[in-house]
Amino acid sequence: MASQQARQHVVTIVVNPCSGRGRAARLLPQVTRALQDALPGSEIRVRRTRHYSDARESAVAAVAASQPPEPGQRPDVLVMMGGDGMASLGLNACAGSHVQLGVIPAGTGDDFARGVQIPRDPLKAAAAIASGHTRRIDLLLASGEIAGGVDQRYVGSVVSSGYDARVNERVNRSRLNLGRASYASAVLLEIARLKPLNYRLTIDGEYHEVPAILVGVGNAGFVGGGIHLCPKADPADGLLDITLIGPVSRWTLIRFFPLLFRGDFVHHPAITLLRGREVLLDGDGLVPMADGESLGEVPLRLTCEPKILEILVGADHAD
Structure with missing residues (x-):
């Protein structure tokens, strides 16, 4: 009797054609061809999405349809092509499953890709996916009243909730997104509304009530198109990194801004860096955001x- 044919390795690409002001749509043929050439024995499936809920359903369906790999076979791969919102959908779909996550950065921020050391160039990211070299990483799990009517959501990069979240929210509301330039503009516009917020934090059981301009709780460390808000974050160390910026003047915050992209701001006396495995986040007037999207309502x-999560990163950054 003939032996059963081995199951074909499946790579599903879920793409937001509008990401990066149409950059994802322009690059999709090159990325698809690169994966086909590098993985000739695999089935490459492409799912063009129309909107956020369509992308989420496509990602969840791809993982649900995947079968565990046979001995000696590569696991199936879900590739999310777009910005941080698309990466977030992918990591939520793949977390805890046998499906590996690949990310093709093609958005305006791409902070998750930065934080987990995925190549920022889309074709180099495709080569990293084809290589099969992976890294096992942690994720932040947010529980509570989460946007979208769910009670929990995984976060790859940072949960922001103060001034930084208001900047992110302003960028999202903008009719024209120019990437880092949009964030820089929002930073200046939001300074006019700058005031400390009253935070109530419990970190690994220890309660803190503090006034702060912002508190960022990070897994991979980047927000806002390259702002290194949690500069010591390691997405594989089993800990969350907390950056607290206490009350500062508008002028001090303006001077901070260029340093945020390098992480040099941490030496300022208004900065407190903490670590923990669990953070209960609450306070007055907070606007929780995560991976570029609204997260929900405090307390969280x-x-x-x-x-x-097993993520494809290429040989240079693999486990």
Whole structure:
């Protein structure tokens, strides 16, 4: 009797054609061809999405349809092509599953890709996916009243909730997104509304009530198109990094801005860096954002979920 034919390795590309002001649509043929050439024995499936809910359904369906790999076979791969919103959908779909996540950065921020050391060039990112070299990383799990009517969501990069979140929210509301230039403009516009917020934080059981301009709770560390808000964050160390910026003047915050992209701001006396496995986030007037999108309402429970995602990063950064 003939032996059963081995199941074909499947790579599903879910793409937002509008990401990066149409950059994803322009690059899709090159990315698809690169993966086909590098993985001739694999089935490459492309799912063009029309809107956010369509992208989420496509990602979830691809993972649900995947079968566990046979001995000696590569696991199936879900490739999310677009910005941080698309990467977030992918990591939520793949977390805890046997499906590996690949990311093709083609958005305006791409902070998750920065934080987990995925190549920023889309074709180099495709080569990293084809290589099969992976890294197991942690994710931040946010629980509570989460946007979209769910009670929990995984976060790859940072949960922001103060001045930084208001900047992100302003960029999202803008009718014209110019990437880093849009964030720089929003930073200056939001300074006019700058005031400390009253935060109530419980970090690994220790309660803190503090006034702060912002508190960022990070897994991979970047927000706002390259702002290194949690500069010591390691997405594989089993810990969350907390950056607290206390009350400062508008002029001080303006001087901070160029330093945020390098992480040099941490030496200022208004900065406090903490670490923990669990953060209960609450306060007055907070606007929680995560991976470029609205997260929900406080209070929120933020926990580190160790090594829950296998992500394709290429040989240079693999485990």
